[in-house]
Amino acid sequence: MAALDPRRATAFGRYARDDDRWRPGYPDAAVDWLLPPGAPRVADVGAGTGKLTGALVDRGLEVDAVEPDDAMLAVLRERWPGVRAHLAGADRLPLPDGAVDAVVVGTAWHWFPHDAAVAEVRRVLRPGGRLGCCGTGPPGPTRAGPPS
Numbered sequence: 573m574a575a576l577d578p579r580r581a582t583a584f585g586r587y588a589r590d591d592d593r594w595r596p597g598y599p600d601a602a603v604d605w606l607l608p609p610g611a612p613r614v615a616d617v618g619a620g621t622g623k624l625t626g627a628l629v630d631r632g633l634e635v636d637a638v639e640p641d642d643a644m645l646a647v648l649r650e651r652w653p654g655v656r657a658h659l660a661g662a663d664r665l666p667l668p669d670g671a672v673d674a675v676v677v678g679t680a681w682h683w684f685p686h687d688a689a690v691a692e693v694r695r696v697l698r699p700g701g702r703l704g705c706c707g708t709g710p711p712g713p714t715r716a717g718p719p720s
Contacts (some may be wrong), residue, residue, distance in 0.1 A: 598678055598706060603627045606704030611673035615696060617662050617689075618680025622648035624706075625655055628676070636667055663688035667696045679707040 603624070607614065612634055616625045619637035621644050628635045629652055637652070639645040640661040649657050658666045662677075662684040675693045677684075693703050 598624055598627055598708065600627070602706050603631070606676045606702070606706060607631075607633075607674055608700070608702045611702075613672045614674045614676055615665065615667060615672045617665065617675055617677050617693075618683060619648055619657075620644045620678075620680065622651050622655070624676060624678035625652055629655060636672065638662070638665060638667075661685075663692060665692045665696050669695055670698045671696050672701065673698055674702045674704060677703075677705045681705045 613636070614628050614633050615636045615638060616622075616628060617638045619625050619639040620641075622637060625635055625637045625648060635652075636656045636658060637645075637648055638658045638660050639648060640659065642659055645657055645659055648655070660666045662680075675697060681689075697703070
């Protein structure tokens with residue numbers, strides 16, 4: 573895979589407020605499916621303005637939001653002031669080894685340098701932890717779960 577252009581990480585920053593206003597949230601069933609049972613601490617990587625972060629906070633979880641674009645992160649910090657917000661990319665997660673029960677990614681995995689992101693996810697997950705990715709798209713038939 574060709575290296576990703578690092579400018580892509582901040583491509584939406586100048587539209588952060590519009591992105592927050594118009595981007596849809598995530599269905600409750602999808603968010604629940606992403607999380608292992610009893611997971612108290614979760615990292616939302618590529619958190620953007622906090623659409624998925626908010627759904628995690630609403631479930632009473634301890635959330636570390638990681639986002640490489642400071643403009644997007646500024647909106648997240650305004651909306652969710654109690655969340656630990658980190659300015660960083662998926663290839664250098666600012667969390668200790670084994671820090672979280674789940675790493676979740678909403679509509680962002682395609683932006684990450686995959687090999688480095690996988691290594692970082694492995695590093696920060698506790699034993700038995702889970703990586704969960706979801707996305708948003710146009711209305712239509714949907715399904716949750718692993719491929720058939």
